[in-house]
Every structure is written in structure tokens, then in C-alpha cells.
Amino acid sequence: MALQINRKIQHLATLYNQFRFLIDDKHVVYVTIEPGIFPVGDWSFIDFLSFPPGDWNRGRISKDQYTGSLTFSSISYDIILGVENIWHQTYIDHLEFEQIDSLSQNVRIATHPLFHYPVIIKFASFPSEIGDIETETAMYSRLHGTGISPKFLGHVTEEGRGVIGFVLEFITKSRLAEPRDLTICQKVLARLHNLGIKHDNIRKDNFLVLGGKAFLIGFKVSYLCDEKKELELEYDNLQELFGGCIKNDRGTKSYTN
Incomplete structure (x- = not known):
């Protein structure tokens, strides 16, 4: 050859x-x-x-x-499947972003001419990882405009694969939740449950806190759920989780889950 x-x-x-x-x-x-x-x-x-x-x-x-x-x-040359649940009007090729920092292999802080501020991009580096992105993209479509999570700003694309990820609002001054934030974390989780969604990955670093408000992130294993007992159990487990919570100021690193 x-x-x-x-x-x-x-x-x-x-x-x-x-x-x-x-x-x-x-x-x-x-x-x-x-x-x-x-x-x-x-x-x-x-x-x-x-x-x-x-x-x-x-x-x-x-x-x-x-x-x-x-x-x-x-x-x-193979057709490599990307995300199928495409609902946002904005599409941005991954090569157009200017990376500022890498939070993990698949999560970056970046800039783009469309935005006047840094954003978070999360994507599947390999086709085998597309399932998690598919799930999160579907969850963000249901959360769009609710204020439960950071704003979904568009789809990330790659030539030959289609949509491989998404762009999220970067809440720059947020911090990870602490024991004193239990009430506002319960409120945002209850709002998620009222939409019929079980997060299923409740951890301290899946809550961002800013100005007396909590935001949820990390929806890669979330799913629609109408089982009241399941949702109640997740809600009750939150208090136990925060009972052992210690202060952690890693800030933006919470986006790596």
C-alpha cells in the first residue's frame, strides 16, 4: 500500500x-x-x-x-452513526471551537464566534460512546427552558459522523453543592421529578450552585420514569448523600462526569 x-x-x-x-x-x-x-x-x-x-x-x-x-x-470509509435526537437549530463543527481548557477527554471549555463567552462542549470521542451523548441530548430537549440545568446551546458535529456532542452554557462562578445547599438541591431535583425524569446519578458534583439556585448536570444515565416510589427514593437519598458532604471548591471540574 x-x-x-x-x-x-x-x-x-x-x-x-x-x-x-x-x-x-x-x-x-x-x-x-x-x-x-x-x-x-x-x-x-x-x-x-x-x-x-x-x-x-x-x-x-x-x-x-x-x-x-x-x-x-x-x-x-464507513458511515459512522452519530446522535439521532437532533432538536436544536444550532450546529457547530468541532474544529471551529478554540479550546481554553480540557476537563476530561470528552469535555472542554472553549470559545466560538457565535458566543460572547466561554462554553462547555461535551462529545463522544469514539462511536462507542455515542449512547451517553444521545441520552443527554434527549434529556436536555425536555429540560430546555426550565432552568433546571445549564442552557443547551447547540449540537457539535464532525464531518462523516454527524452530531457527536453538544454545547452547554458555562456557569463560570458556580460552585459544587455543600451541606448548606440541601434545600435548593431538593427543589431542583423535585422539579426534575415533576417532569417524569429520574436522574439516576445523584452525586454532589452533579449539582452546581450559583446565587442561591442549584442546577443539575450529568444526565447520561437519566431516563423517563413514572414510578413514584423510584423518584421518592432518589429524593430521599439526597439528604443522606449531603449528610456526608464536605466542602469542595473544584468549580468547573464538576462538568467532567
């Missing part, structure tokens, strides 16, 4: 033996390394491997059985 040298390769993300790369500042590709070639977390192959030219977005790297050198044993 003919290879092209001197291409600009930027490593974007890793998931076990899967890698996400940006080629020449334009195209995202997903590369799987044959198991056992490198230890998990070893990216050294990037320094001496040439990436094939052409229109492809999936590749597999193997070791040549005769020379022992690494090579792309296959490349292909």
Missing part, C-alpha cells in the same frame, strides 16, 4: 487500543491498533508511522509478519 509522508497528524483521543486522529487539520480518522503490539497508553508508533492518503476514516494497524514493521493492514 502506497504511503504518503509529511502529513500533519494530531492525536485527539485514546480508548484502549483505539485512537482518534486529526489529519492535516481537516479530517478525523479512527485507528485500531492490533492487540498486543504496544502496551496500553504507548503512543510511540505515531512517530514513525506514515498515514495512507485518500478518503478514509477507519484504519487498522498490524505488524508485518515478515519484516516486523508496523503497517496499515486495512483502511476504509
Whole structure:
């Protein structure tokens, strides 16, 4: 297979033996390394491997059985499914954001010309992670305009995958909830339950507090629920959770869940 040298390769993300790369500042590709070639977390192959030219977005790297050198044993262009529940009118390509800080591999603080302030972008680095983003996107559609959560500002897209994430309001001066915030956290959770939604991941860092008001985040396992006892149990567990809460001022890091 003919290879092209001197291409600009930027490593974007890793998931076990899967890698996400940006080629020449334009195209995202997903590369799987044959198991056992490198230890998990070893990216050294990037320094001496040439990436094939052409229109492809999936590749597999193997070791040549005769020379022992690494090579792309296959490349292909596949349709990779993204989020299907698309409801907001704003779509922004992931390459248009200017990153300020990385809160986790899939959560960033960033700027964009559409907004006069920093925002949070949350996305699925790999197709296997799209389910969580799908769930959160659906939950935010139901929460839109309620004030229960940060504002949903639009969908994040990637060429060849469609919608891979979303943009959220960045509540810059918020803090994580403390024991003294139990009442306002109960209020916002009760409002969520009144919409027939169970959060199902109630943790201290899923509540943001600003100006005497609490906001909920982290809806990746939330679901519609009409079982009163389930919702009551989640509500009752909140007091027990906050009974053991200690002060934590990590602030924006709460967006990483």
C-alpha cells in the first residue's frame, strides 16, 4: 500500500487500543491498533508511522509478519452513526471551537464566534460512546427552558459522523453543592421529578450552585420514569448523600462526569 509522508497528524483521543486522529487539520480518522503490539497508553508508533492518503476514516494497524514493521493492514470509509435526537437549530463543527481548557477527554471549555463567552462542549470521542451523548441530548430537549440545568446551546458535529456532542452554557462562578445547599438541591431535583425524569446519578458534583439556585448536570444515565416510589427514593437519598458532604471548591471540574 502506497504511503504518503509529511502529513500533519494530531492525536485527539485514546480508548484502549483505539485512537482518534486529526489529519492535516481537516479530517478525523479512527485507528485500531492490533492487540498486543504496544502496551496500553504507548503512543510511540505515531512517530514513525506514515498515514495512507485518500478518503478514509477507519484504519487498522498490524505488524508485518515478515519484516516486523508496523503497517496499515486495512483502511476504509464507513458511515459512522452519530446522535439521532437532533432538536436544536444550532450546529457547530468541532474544529471551529478554540479550546481554553480540557476537563476530561470528552469535555472542554472553549470559545466560538457565535458566543460572547466561554462554553462547555461535551462529545463522544469514539462511536462507542455515542449512547451517553444521545441520552443527554434527549434529556436536555425536555429540560430546555426550565432552568433546571445549564442552557443547551447547540449540537457539535464532525464531518462523516454527524452530531457527536453538544454545547452547554458555562456557569463560570458556580460552585459544587455543600451541606448548606440541601434545600435548593431538593427543589431542583423535585422539579426534575415533576417532569417524569429520574436522574439516576445523584452525586454532589452533579449539582452546581450559583446565587442561591442549584442546577443539575450529568444526565447520561437519566431516563423517563413514572414510578413514584423510584423518584421518592432518589429524593430521599439526597439528604443522606449531603449528610456526608464536605466542602469542595473544584468549580468547573464538576462538568467532567
